[in-house]
Amino acid sequence: MSKIGLGIVGGGTIALRVLRHLVQRDVAQRVSLAAICDPVADRARAAADKFGIARWFTDYQELLACDEVSAVTIASPINFHFEQVREALLASKHIHCNKTMATTGAEARELTQLARERNLRLVPSPGEMLRPHNQYIKEVIRRGDIGTLCWAVCGAAFGTYHEDERERQGNDVLSNIDPSWYFRKPGGGPLYDMTVYPLTALTGILGSVLRVTALSGTRIKEREFRGKMVTCDADDNTVMLLDFGENLFAFAHGTASGRITQGFSGNYFGTRGSIVGLTINGEPLNYPGAEVARRAAGDANIGNQWLLPHINEHHCDLPEQHVFEDVMQLVDWVAEGKPSLVTPEHATHVIDIIEAAYRASSTGQTQTLTTTIEHA
Numbered sequence: 001m002s003k004i005g006l007g008i009v010g011g012g013t014i015a016l017r018v019l020r021h022l023v024q025r026d027v028a029q030r031v032s033l034a035a036i037c038d039p040v041a042d043r044a045r046a047a048a049d050k051f052g053i054a055r056w057f058t059d060y061q062e063l064l065a066c067d068e069v070s071a072v073t074i075a076s077p078i079n080f081h082f083e084q085v086r087e088a089l090l091a092s093k094h095i096h097c098n099k100t101m102a103t104t105g106a107e108a109r110e111l112t113q114l115a116r117e118r119n120l121r122l123v124p125s126p127g128e129m130l131r132p133h134n135q136y137i138k139e140v141i142r143r144g145d146i147g148t149l150c151w152a153v154c155g156a157a158f159g160t161y162h163e164d165e166r167e168r169q170g171n172d173v174l175s176n177i178d179p180s181w182y183f184r185k186p187g188g189g190p191l192y193d194m195t196v197y198p199l200t201a202l203t204g205i206l207g208s209v210l211r212v213t214a215l216s217g218t219r220i221k222e223r224e225f226r227g228k229m230v231t232c233d234a235d236d237n238t239v240m241l242l243d244f245g246e247n248l249f250a251f252a253h254g255t256a257s258g259r260i261t262q263g264f265s266g267n268y269f270g271t272r273g274s275i276v277g278l279t280i281n282g283e284p285l286n287y288p289g290a291e292v293a294r295r296a297a298g299d300a301n302i303g304n305q306w307l308l309p310h311i312n313e314h315h316c317d318l319p320e321q322h323v324f325e326d327v328m329q330l331v332d333w334v335a336e337g338k339p340s341l342v343t344p345e346h347a348t349h350v351i352d353i354i355e356a357a358y359r360a361s362s363t364g365q366t367q368t369l370t371t372t373i374e375h376a
């Protein structure tokens with residue numbers, strides 16, 4: 001089996017965590033680390049030195065021009081994703097893109113279409129439906145174990161997660177990474193970065209959303225990062241209502257603080273019971289691998305990552321196993337022709353929901369969606 005030559009775009013927090021997986025023996029047999037690029041030259045060079053990446057660049061075009069790169073993983077700030085994915089597709093590269101691959105539905109549709117036309121693989125994180133517990137929740141609801149489903153709730157909050165990340169607290173180029181972009185337009189805010197997980201799970205479990213309405217704005221106008229004040233203009237406080245049809249509704253949030261669910265799967269309420277976190281009617285959910293997940297890390301919400309297909313003894317103690325899994329979904333698809341269930345169509349539908357929420361908030365009008373999780 002020939003190795004996939006991987007280019008890494010952005011050498012920041014997530015790239016540094018995922019590279020720890022990519023240098024493990026089982027991956028090294030399948031993936032060669034062909035190149036990395038980052039506009040911060042010292043960071044690109046230092047990451048290449050640390051992880052044995054063959055080449056480093058500050059210019060993305062140079063990475064794309066590199067014949068040894070057949071696939072790229074995009075790990076730059078979200079506002080660059082659309083252009084970078086588009087340029088990679090035009091350069092005939094297969095792509096894994098960190099969430100989210102674009103900030104508007106039209107952009108996401110363009111990327112989905114381009115990948116299809118050029119017969120290239122596009123795997124956009126997050127691959128929430130790769131997780132056995134989400135597949136199990138879908139099945140439990142489908143077969144009516146909690147009666148007629150009436151409503152669901154899901155969401156995520158920023159808190160100070162990004163300000164506090166370890167990779168941002170040091171004094172060298174690999175540990176002094178500024179998170180300010182997370183709080184600025186375009187591409188900033190908890191919806192694109194965090195609520196995208198629960199929205200992907202919710203729609204994977206319940207199906208496509210038909211209508212969206214929301215209220216949204218910037219609650220925290222200034223944040224402090226290492227003594228410096230960061231002006232924030234991205235919406236950081238969004239609450240939305242989703243209509244799945246036949247009067248089945250959900251509430252979803254991407255807020256500056258606070259959460260009302262455990263993990264990212266959401267809570268589901270039916271006429272004969274409820275699924276709350278990883279429980280059903282107060283009892284543990286018995287999804288395949290639940291015992292393993294509960295033993296791992298002492299917290300099944302974290303341990304669930306151990307159940308992903310590529311997480312073995314080389315990876316179970318490393319961070320961000322789910323992002324590594326998404327990269328390997330691309331590798332399997334390219335190398336073995338094994339299609340992933342992490343699809344650009346599903347990602348596009350979630351981006352449409354986010355865009356519709358912002359539009360609903362600014363216009364005061366409920367928005368009707370045209371995409372589904374199968375068709376972008």
Ligand SMILES: NC(=O)c1ccc[n+]([C@@H]2O[C@H](COP(=O)([O-])OP(=O)(O)OC[C@H]3O[C@@H](n4cnc5c(N)ncnc54)[C@H](O)[C@@H]3O)[C@@H](O)[C@H]2O)c1
Nearest residue numbers: 009010011012013014038040075076077080098099177193
């Ligand atoms: N931090 C996390 O916990 C986490 C987890 C999973 C996924 N992600 C996703 O990964 C992506 C990157 O997030 P991060 O936290 O690593 O960001 P980061 O701020 O830590 O790093 C971003 C890196 O990209 C570089 N960069 C800036 N402009 C660039 C460009 N035009 N081309 C290439 N590189 C460029 C920066 O110099 C920096 O090194 C985002 O989509 C984020 O949602 C982050």
